Amino acid sequence: MDYFHKFKSTVSQVAAQVSNALPGNPLTREYDVGEQIGTAGPGLHWKIYSGKKKSTQQPVAVWLFERRDMDKWSKEDKEEFTNTIKKGVSTLTRLRHPRLLVIEHAIEESRDSLAFCTEPIFASLANCMGKRDNFSTDPSHLNDFAFHDVEIRHGLLQISEALAFLHIDARMLHRNVCPESILINDRGAWKLGGFDFTIQGTPAPNNSVTFDSTEYNESRPAVCQPTLDYLAPEYALGGKIAPFADVFSLGITTFAVFNKGQVPMRHNGRLDNLKRNADKFKSVPEACMTNIPFALRDDYKQCLNYTPDLRPDATQLTKIAFFDDPLVKTLSYFESLMQMDNQQKMTFFKTLPQVISRFEKRVLIQKVLPFLSGEFTTPDLIPFILPSVFIITEQATQKEFTSSILPSLIPVFTLQKPYQIVLLLLQKMELLLAKATEEDIKKHILPLIYNSIGSDTTRIQELCLAIIPTIGKLVDRQSMKNQLLPKLLKLATEGSVVAIRVQALMCLGKLLPTLESWMVTEQVLPVLPKITSKEPGVLMSILGIYKLAFESDKVGVGREQLAKSALPFLMTTLVENTLNLHQFEQFLALVKSMMGRVEKEQRTRLQQLSAGEEAQRGVPNFDTIAGAAATGGGDKKISSDLADIIGGAAIAPKQTGGALSLEEKKRLASEHNRNGGGPMNGVASLTPSTSSSMARISPVPASTSKVGSSMDPFDSLLISSSSSISKPSTGPAFDMNRFLSKNGESFPIRLIVSYYYNALPSSSTSSSFFPSLAPPPPSSTPTPILSSAFPPVPSPMGSVFGTVPSSMNTVPSAANPLFLPQPPRSSNTPIQRVGGGVSSLDSLLSFPSQSKSPMNALAKPLLPSSTIKSQSSNADPFADLLG
Template identity: 45%
Template sequence: MDMFTRLKSAVSHVIPGNPLSRDFDIYGQVASTGPSLMWKVFSAAKKSTKEEASVFLFEKKQIDKHHKRDKEVIIDSLRRGVQQLTKLRHPRILSVIHPLEETREALAFATEPVFSSLANVLGRRDNMGSSPPKFLENFTLFEVEIKHGLLQILEGLGFLHSDAKMIHRNICPSSIVLAKNGTWKLAGCEFVQQAVNVTDQTVNTPPEAQPNLDFMAPEYEITHLCGPASDMFSFGVLMFSLYNQGKPLFENKGDVRAFRNHAEELSSVRGSLLKSIPNELIDHVKLLLNTEPTIRPDAAQMAQIPFFEDMACIALQYIDTLYQRENIEKSNFFKGLPKVIDHLPKRVGQQRILPALFKEGHNPNMVPFVLPSIFTISEQSTQEEYCALVLPDLIPFFKLREPIQITLMFLQNMNLLLSKTPTQQIQTYVFPLIFAALEADNSQIQELCLGIIPTFADLIEYSTLKKSLVPRIKKLCLATTVLKVRVNCLLCLGKLMNQMDKWFVLDEILPFLREIPSREPAVLMSILGIHKVALSEAKLGITKDVMANKVLPFLIPLSIDSNLNLHQFNAYSSVI
């Protein structure tokens, strides 16, 4: 989404010392992440495929203040973190698409597109330069984003603890990134270790090479042993900080002594300290913050608490697993999705749901099921957002002719499309859809199309009206065997006449009426209506000669047609 790949410049620039500049076009910085937020994150695109990506860059000059030994410790830690992240493959762990490369000046690697880091979103702007991205100004996480984000982190922890048999050891906002589609992903793997009798070894190391003390479990200090439960403690502090303006329970500011003191205070944590978090979370967070690791719930248990049993959260979870579902399951889900979207914040619909809907659209049979939700999000969006986020991916759908429900839905939502789509795109993509609808074999589609054409007649260029639209309507009117379609063709032409000039009406419309093969009352009254418009519109200026030689000789025989009732005969007589 263009809205979420901000700060791109027209010409990509090369960052000095970045070894990935050979393979990627690198644009503006979007985030900072990792220990002490030392990694700068830039939006990028792979040169060979134009695929969107993010480039992570660590500039070694950031740590020039340290002694040589400490520099090596910090750089080794960052290298280890990227290598570990590259090995781990899971939907809830940030995906590396280009391995770590190193020069004398920098370390760099590339990942799937990143929107921001959780630390940045919560207010930390370290290593972001003098002008952080504008989208971070007044950025606030919505409740559903927090719930679903926490659930995604629990899934990532469940994979690490149960499948990979590892512990993260640094669960905190700077280790979590928000992917371009808004999903929360675990990163920051500098301190990941196998979960077997792990002994903490952060003594005498620089702060940049240590886990975040504000989120560390007390056993790191008390017993110097840690395990999966230690990550769950960190997760508890993370939950608290999300509802406490990004601030943890205790702020140690990198001071190990302060960490020791606060570790001792944890045994008497009072409920009043947790008043900022929702009531239904307090008891669960208390368990997570217990000094006894065996009392803390594991990731699977936390994922089952009622706090996450929220309709919007469940819907977002389902969207994350669409690739695992059968078409019949997905179609049933999509039928109810518009009602869920109505209750979601606009950004969540645009960022989390829209990309998944368009991805499903690669299967034409699924398009009729995803279009209602796309239209719902389009209604919520401004025209600028619609043009940036919806229209580019909607254009391929305009070209689909099967299944027929696709055309039907576009016609039913034509007012929305015309109000949001720029004039140039209407000419290029919407009009061909309408022309195809007129030529369809389905009378329902034809009737619907004829009914909506007059609503946007003023948007149609006159040359398009004369050369493309009117000829198709005339052809349909003569060829159809369905009375309602023929009548609607005539009504449509009558409503379009105020867009026509005098000579076009005289040469193309009035002579055409003589060719109509049937004489049902509805057809005769529609023919009369067209003549009334021609006579009443001053700009059309039907002359006396035309009336005497062409109009009256045609109307008088029709007025005495046996199919007309008295009221209809009187209508003809008044015009004559």
């Protein structure tokens, strides 16, 4: 049974149970009284309670004697007993020795009680052996209590040492060595008390001491005299009283310890019975030896010898073989620690783990642990003490650890120097976590880990990183955000050792399931690209974190973070030379998975947008705008935007009517004046066409050309330009044969184009397409566009065509956007015919005719009537053709 733990727990449960136990006693002003824990003294009349000093919270034992217990006694007996116990307390108060009960507060007297305070008590020896007299409640901490062998050995040794002090140093006889006078304190030490019947020695010659003989008086109350069953025979037979009488009493007490409180002979309070039984001790009966350990029997017989001088004295008794035990010596060594220097203590604590495992658990907690924790005040000794503390912790239950061991370790958790303290605690962290409660872990152990992460010792950092994943669930949000994660990330980025960086990253990966999603996305992932180490271990650890975060439904890494942060870093890492093939494939697989998710999510998002939102977000389709302009659709806004896009020629707005406004006429006149004031070459048509305007900016596919591979540049320009113009749905069909004379000679090309210009509807042609081919004014003479001075150029038709002289205007302009070559204005040289028949240029300009009807059978020219009249006054070279 866990007796010591029961004692410790019950002490703290009933702090006010006996609040009325000391009515009016001055002791209550300074001490709080708890529950009853034992009884002691003559007749067990002293009640012992747990208590604490109010000012310092120091634990004590409060001794109480209530006068009402003597209500049936005579007045003389009351006075005698009161004087006896007061004398015993006063005598003990004056004495100081480690083996004597320590008095903390002198006796206080009131009308109803007597009280004093001592060091904390577990119980009296009589209580431990089964005597429960004068208890108000059942002492649960004493149920099924039994001593261990080492406790008895060490306890008897301690009482022997106490008697040696009394006999030699104090020169006193105790006269009442019995279980009621022996107290066991909270550390398991046996202390001698009950000094009610002590006799002070008188100095004699030869440095000796004599003691007055006092016989037992049956007429007096038994509680006012020593316990008769434990007295030596000489008290009944008369004669010399010496310290050997206390040794005899210790022998009887030893018998009681090994026989559950029984004594060899009971005298029933009668002196004559003691006299009759005294002769039996001339030869100790075998019945008295049954339960005595074999190692003690010889010395035990000697203590019970009938002749006092044949008994060993107290000093000799402390040196018997029964006490020569390693465990007893170890306990004795603890008691002498105060006399050692630090070097001797270190030597002792180094060898202690080899012996400490042989102790019983209660002995370790009750007797050994207090000595160990008492040395925690010296930091240099703590690394040598902790291994023994861990052995005790392994044997303790969780309640025992929480109540007895952990309180002594709490101050140690805050120490960082010497570093071996932290190192040992971290090495045994698994044990501490298993024994401590969750509340104690959060309050005391986790701060130790937080502080240790920043240590400069690599081994301590490694231990912390190995422990943190096991305690991740116990870390609260605030501590995780402000203490744990920043320190882990700092190790991962700034760690001086690669192994620490790798382990820090692995620790972060193991913590991911316990982290909140925002901690991962806002604290962990943004730091990973900042890690400059390119060692394979570091890179693969980073990959593991990315993979866990990417695959975790709880984290939910968004496509933007993947695209802007994760993927650029991973793509860069792919080409690191430190990766082998297998590692490269792992990186590549994750990159592909991330790309797939980004593509899927972005595609889904775009598909979910409405048509109106898409139109507002996107750029208008260029083909749609161009198509709308070509078909006459759209408005001025679209036309203006398109002009801004192509940055060149303006797109003429669609006219709402046939007539020009005054402003447009002024603009055309101004352009005419800027071009030299001559014929309106390059002047925009008075009836602009959207189709011809679009033809200026529409590219011409190569497939539209029907000419061979070798072609004159000018011819190809005409053909490609004519093929890209949207032809009007109505108008005269063009037949080149109409322009051939009867003898097969062709007309000048300007006349042909001029006729074609006049024959087409106004909406299907524009001077902006052939600005240099605009019809001249009626009064002007047609000017040939080609000169015979041109050098011959091979033609695919077998004829030659002149090259363009340098004086021709080939620079693009608003009037000539298609780079068409322009003839010099001063040249009036007619076209020179080369050979007979149709020229190569004429043949290129002749289009297949769908009808053989004459030209005049087609629709009428759409030129203004005024223009037609002005032209009719001059000689028309085509008059015979037009019939």
